[in-house]
Amino acid sequence: MLVAADKFKGSLTAVEVAEHVTAGLRRAVPGLAVESVPVADGGDGTVAAALAAGFARHEVRVTGPVGDPVTATFALHEDGTAVVEMAEASGLQHLPEGRFAPLTATTYGTGELLRAALDAGAGRIVFGVGGSATTDGGAGMLAALGARFLDAAGDPLPPGGGPLRDLATADLTGLDPRLAGTDVVLASDVDNPLTGPKGAPAVYGPQKGASEQDVAALDAALSHYAKVLETAVGPRAAECALAPGAGAAGGIGYGALVGLGATFRPGIDVMLEVLGFGPALARATFVVTGEGSLDEQTLHGKAPAGVAAAARAAGLDVVAVCGRLALPPEALGRAGIRRAYPLTDLEPDPARCMAEAGPLLERAAEALARDFLR
Ligand SMILES: Nc1ncnc2c1ncn2[C@@H]1O[C@H](COP(=O)(O)OP(=O)(O)OP(=O)(O)O)[C@@H](O)[C@H]1O
Numbered sequence: 001m002l003v004a005a006d007k008f009k010g011s012l013t014a015v016e017v018a019e020h021v022t023a024g025l026r027r028a029v030p031g032l033a034v035e036s037v038p039v040a041d042g043g044d045g046t047v048a049a050a051l052a053a054g055f056a057r058h059e060v061r062v063t064g065p066v067g068d069p070v071t072a073t074f075a076l077h078e079d080g081t082a083v084v085e086m087a088e089a090s091g092l093q094h095l096p097e098g099r100f101a102p103l104t105a106t107t108y109g110t111g112e113l114l115r116a117a118l119d120a121g122a123g124r125i126v127f128g129v130g131g132s133a134t135t136d137g138g139a140g141m142l143a144a145l146g147a148r149f150l151d152a153a154g155d156p157l158p159p160g161g162g163p164l165r166d167l168a169t170a171d172l173t174g175l176d177p178r179l180a181g182t183d184v185v186l187a188s189d190v191d192n193p194l195t196g197p198k199g200a201p202a203v204y205g206p207q208k209g210a211s212e213q214d215v216a217a218l219d220a221a222l223s224h225y226a227k228v229l230e231t232a233v234g235p236r237a238a239e240c241a242l243a244p245g246a247g248a249a250g251g252i253g254y255g256a257l258v259g260l261g262a263t264f265r266p267g268i269d270v271m272l273e274v275l276g277f278g279p280a281l282a283r284a285t286f287v288v289t290g291e292g293s294l295d296e297q298t299l300h301g302k303a304p305a306g307v308a309a310a311a312r313a314a315g316l317d318v319v320a321v322c323g324r325l326a327l328p329p330e331a332l333g334r335a336g337i338r339r340a341y342p343l344t345d346l347e348p349d350p351a352r353c354m355a356e357a358g359p360l361l362e363r364a365a366e367a368l369a370r371d372f373l374r
């Protein structure tokens with residue numbers, strides 16, 4: 001039995017989900033052998049999943065999205081693979097008192113975090129992006145790693161995506177030379193391009209507090225930024241702006257593709273590899289996956305869809321646990337999930353469902369075991 005579920009955002013971490021599911025399964029089937037691989041898709045919870053898989057914890061003080069220092073964690077494996085999560089440095093959770101800063105929030109701290117991973121000896125970086133407070137195209141991150149972004153007077157630009165409208169010259173030649181020898185994988189939660197109707201400002205700007213006017217300003221600023229970078233590094237900068245994942249996390253995907261030589265991969269695929277899911281799957285006979293909300297998004301590359309695809313390919317049955325379920329049985333079936341057990345079936349009151357998620361999940365796992373394991 002393999003438990004490979006993501007967090008239930010707002011109520012349980014992926015590690016807690018695994019613990020409660022295991023407890024419930026064992027209550028129904030005493031002595032059941034259960035292995036767990038808490039999973040994540042590159043978005044928040046990615047470093048936590050790597051730590052649960054045995055990576056070493058490294059904590060660093062870096063610049064937060066609006067300039068105040070924050071403590072960010074990255075995870076390092078003894079084989080030299082680092083898992084770095086941009087939200088640890090530049091995520092929405094670091095906005096003081098939750099106050100948005102759509103035009104001025106910076107990814108500078110993410111660049112500092114990447115530098116710390118290089119300092120710690122990382123030879124390969126899995127760069128998980130998503131959940132960002134920023135829309136600066138990764139300019140702050142590149143600046144922290146040695147790039148220079150200057151206005152017409154030759155002064156460095158102030159932080160954030162808005163000021164990129166005044167960018168006159170970009171110079172990436174000062175980037176940390178260790179990056180050239182480092183394999184960077186962009187593990188993204190989304191595949192949007194940098195700008196346009198499906199771009200970072202239009203699609204994800206509003207969740208960072210951007211008004212309609214801000215979205216238009218950010219889209220123009222990022223388009224201009226990409227043009228200036230084309231002058232600095234050549235036509236590949238234009239290709240990167242259109243590439244899947246360029247628009248992830250406020251365009252940090254673009255910054256990583258252009259400046260860090262990153263390659264884009266769907267986050268869940270990369271993370272399953274990094275977390276040792278394959279060998280665990282080979283030992284399993286049945287798989288439980290899940291996340292907080294099983295919905296349309298789940299089908300688009302979220303953790304349970306990735307787990308179910310891999311498990312079905314190995315010929316194993318998959319069922320899911322979740323807080324809430326917003327998919328019909330046919331859609332679950334297409335994703336390779338035989339049945340889902342939502343906590344809201346056990347406790348219809350949403351607030352109690354969140355507050356008592358642990359014990360409810362144990363009951364859901366017991367029911368699942370009775371249905372499938374006896
Ligand atoms: N215990 C719970 N009971 C009912 N619903 C829950 C519970 N825990 C989480 N949820 C629902 O799940 C939502 C979070 O969904 P989920 O954990 O799938 O993350 P997400 O928002 O899709 O983000 P990510 O992309 O990081 O996975 C919450 O907003 C809530 O609606």
Ligand SMILES: O=C(O)[C@H](O)CO
Nearest residue numbers: 130131132204249250
């Ligand atoms: O951070 C963001 O902008 C979203 O999570 C998409 O990557």
